[in-house]
Amino acid sequence: MAADPTRTVNARLVFPATGKQQTLARVRVTLEDVSQADRAAVTVGSIDQPDVVIPADGLVLDLPVSPTVAADPRRRYVVRAHGSVAGADTFRAGDFLTTTALPVELARSETVEVPLHAIS
Numbered sequence: 001m002a003a004d005p006t007r008t009v010n011a012r013l014v015f016p017a018t019g020k021q022q023t024l025a026r027v028r029v030t031l032e033d034v035s036q037a038d039r040a041a042v043t044v045g046s047i048d049q050p051d052v053v054i055p056a057d058g059l060v061l062d063l064p065v066s067p068t069v070a071a072d073p074r075r076r077y078v079v080r081a082h083g084s085v086a087g088a089d090t091f092r093a094g095d096f097l098t099t100t101a102l103p104v105e106l107a108r109s110e111t112v113e114v115p116l117h118a119i120s
Contacts (some may be wrong), residue, residue: 001061006068007062007066007071007106007107007108007109008065008066008067009025009031009045009064009065009066009067009079009104009106009109009110009111009112010062010063010064010065010109010110010111010112011029011047011063011064011065011079011081011112011114012052012060012061012062012111012113012114013027013029013059013060013061013062013063013081013083013114013116014058014059014060014113014114014116015054015057015058015059015060015061015083015096015107015116016115016116016117016118017056017057017058018046018054018056018058018118019056020056021053021054021055021056022053022054022078022094023050023053023054023083023085024025024052024062024083024084024096025049025050025051025052025053025065025084025085025086025087026049026052026053026073026083026084026087027048027049027052027061027082027083027084027096028046028047028048028049028081028082028083028084029046029047029063029065029079029080029081029114030043030045030046030065030079030080030081031043031044031045031046031065031067031077031078031079031104031106032044032077032079032080032101033075033076033077034076034077034078035074035075035076035087036117039057041078044067044068044069044077044106044120045065045066045068045069046065046068047063047064047065047066049061049063052083054083054096058062062111065079067106069106070113071105071106072106072118073107076103077103077104077105078100078102078103078104079092079101079102079104079112079114080090080097080098080102080114081096081097081098081114081116082095082096082097082098083095083096083097083116091093091119092119093119093120094118095118095119096116096117096118096119097116097119098114098115098116098118099117102114109116
């Protein structure tokens with residue numbers, strides 16, 4: 001079964017106040033299938049937003065992510081996010097990331113609040 005292009009997950013990213021403005025080279029949101037505990041998560045959707053400016057008092061940013069697979073009720077899906085100063089996949093001081101995997105349903109469109117934490 002093909003993915004339904006009308007269904008999206010709206011990731012409402014919540015960046016905390018840090019006291020200084022910061023520019024992230026890239027913010028990436030991923031939808032992952034985490035159904036198998038003994039295997040790495042499988043990315044089933046993602047979006048990259050370049051050049052995101054985080055004001056000193058924080059930011060709320062909505063990014064829609066479309067799944068690349070059809071929803072399967074037997075599977076578990078989560079959303080994660082990483083805001084990278086360098087635009088890299090590795091973490092470093094100044095980056096923002098989720099510290100928990102947030103469950104999401106792919107069978108319907110929904111908004112998921114995604115709190116991010118600054119890495120110091």
